[in-house]
């Protein structure tokens with residue numbers, strides 16, 4: 001059942017080409033959702049889709065679809081591959097791009113080998129997966145899966161004050177299609193692990209069967225600006241100090257527990273941000289994750305209780321805004337087993353695993369059987385310029401994806 | 416020995432007028448040193464100096480002098496009053512402005528009453544007292560007093576990347592005079608207390624005999640950016656968390672001690688400042704103050720030791736830059752006693768006190784007998800739009816200044 005193999009040079013060349021689009025003066029890779037640099041990345045991706053002879057469609061939330069619809073498959077629900085083109089600030093080149101480009105690579109390979117699939121095969125690049133500029137993350141796939149109204153999503157205000165819908169118009173990716181226009185039969189996303197497990201265990205392929213829950217909150221603490229030199233410690237209502245207590249609380253709690261809970265404060269801002277003024281306001285984000293929904297709820301409750309106590313102890317105001325909340329997801333066991341089988345058939349070690357990162361597959365799992373394939377991230381480093389996966393692993397992962405897609409495209413999902 | 420009294424309406428009107436110069440769209444008062452808004456404040460002050468018939472002089476660091484040099488006083492060292500026109504971000508209207516405008520008010524009053532002083536009387540507005548845009552604070556008076564080379568000071572790079580010298584050129588306040596051109600016989604600065612002591616004790620006048628030591632440092636912590644969802648707590652090198660530990664360390668230490676030590680972290684910045692990225696870098700300021708030099712050194716040493724331990728424990732890089740360091744100052748007892756006497760003569764309660772804030776008097780004390788007069792700050796609030804001193808107290812303070820200056824201008828410093 002194996003046919004042609006993928007064009008490794010084409011795949012790796014495209015990853016590197018896309019990885020140079022969006023570098024700033026300091027060499028940092030920044031392709032924030034719906035920004036000028038992301039537009040350049042989108043344009044390049046669309047060019048490759050067209051070059052491969054696929055049809056391009058864009059929906060209202062800006063998701064891009066490259067559709068391979070051979071004769072006779074028109075009415076069947078498509079098999080979908082994909083991920084995203086947007087990045088964080090100071091990103092690596094693989095997160096998202098490897099996934100979309102390997103999806104395209106698999107379609108081009110199957111097309112070239114003359115496969116006659118029983119349904120269309122589609123590669124998707126979903127809008128704003130990272131959630132850095134606009135929250136929540138995985139927004140495009142969430143809207144696509146019906147989990148968020150498209151007009152609400154388009155009205156989202158970004159960290160830079162922009163409105164997502166305006167930005168999509170501006171960069172020319174506010175599409176005509178309603179997000180429902182295309183419903184997948186199944187969805188598979190190949191991605192770098194972004195964590196340390198596969199490399200540590202020396203295993204080249206992960207069959208991802210779970211994805212942990214994600215809770216994002218923005219906290220604003222308000223105290224009183226006052227003079228750093230004249231205000232006795234006992235009279236201070238220091239919003240910055242209160243915020244620092246939240247950071248250490250979250251870390252101490254996660255560290256003391258024997259659970260995989262992780263907690264991160266990634267954004268922090270003091271106001272007025274002046275050396276000799278006690279901060280009157282501190283704004284920060286909290287990213288809480290846990291593979292277990294009950295435990296994630298407990299962590300959220302513990303934070304809420306801590307904030308209530310803090311407000312009284314420090315005499316500060318506390319307000320909390322929810323930015324994203326996704327329950328843990330269990331992927332489709334049939335696809336997970338197909339991934340394991342494809343690895344076995346190629347003589348590659350494979351382990352089942354849980355994803356620590358959020359992914360578009362997590363959203364698409366609401367409307368179609370979905371799963372993911374992981375390849376190792378050296379040192380477990382991601383969201384960092386040092387993010388790296390060996391070419392060999394990139395090619396192996398894409399070959400596994402090819403095998404699984406060929407199987408699904410001809411025989412459909414196992415009963 | 417009392418003559419004419421001050422023109423309270425003129426003084427209060429000017430304070431309010433200057434207090435409207437530099438408000439942003441949100442109504443926040445911001446006149447950062449050598450900025451466009453501070454230029455407007457300077458221009459207004461210069462206009463009032465000229466209107467009062469005084470000579471205007473500007474030195475190379477941008478200090479403005481309004482000189483009353485009646486016939487026959489030309490060769491004597493002047494008596495100097497003054498403070499600054501720059502503000503913090505989100506300032507009140509009194510800090511600095513009350514001082515400069517009351518200085519001018521006293522000169523105009525003495526001029527109007529026909530006093531023949533034995534030496535010139537000068538009101539000064541020193542550049543960049545707040546130190547918010549360019550460190551150190553009290554920069555203009557420090558340069559004036561010979562504590563910092565003028566060319567070094569002019570080359571200072573601001574928090575916004577500007578160069579102080581360029582900005583002074585741009586706003587038209589890079590003067591011709593060498594800072595040494597005018598050496599004072601004595602210096603007196605009337606200021607709002609900015610702290611809670613006078614109001615709490617119901618005393619309208621403070622005779623300031625000490626000013627505490629100030630230590631400003633900028634700390635940069637470097638860790639590793641990594642993915643918030645996939646990176647186990649044990650593998651993190653989280654610069655943000657390490658910075659938060661410094662904030663709580665400083666507060667806990669100050670709170671546990673029975674000393675007047677104060678410690679403030681006013682500025683804080685995380686990079687890349689992204690919700691799902693562990694901070695790779697945290698930059699923050701530390702403002703440490705103590706009336707006792709030995710204790711201030713101990714506090715600096717304790718912070719340094721903590722940072723060393725933190726670097727090892729959190730596996731982060733730590734670098735520290737000194738932004739300002741001033742030892743505690745003891746003011747001239749003769750002037751302090753003159754202030755007490757003037758208050759007594761007017762039937763006003765007066766207490767000796769220590770200044771928690773830094774002031775230009777602290778710098779001028781290096782080259783001339785100096786002291787300060789304080790008036791109450793309601794609620795001890797300063798560096799805050801709610802900064803407030805009752806009109807009555809503003810007028811009383813200026814009247815005390817008038818009496819002290821009249822005495823010094825005619826009889827000179829007591830032996």
Ligand SMILES: NC(=O)NCCC(=O)O
Pocket residue numbers: 095129130131137138194356357358359642643644691
């Ligand atoms: N894969 C990935 O980095 N997704 C971004 C959303 C998140 O997990 O923070």
Ligand SMILES: NC(=O)NCCC(=O)O
Pocket residue numbers: 227228229276510544545546552553609771772773774
């Ligand atoms: N008086 C005053 O607020 N000075 C600014 C310098 C400081 O003490 O922080």
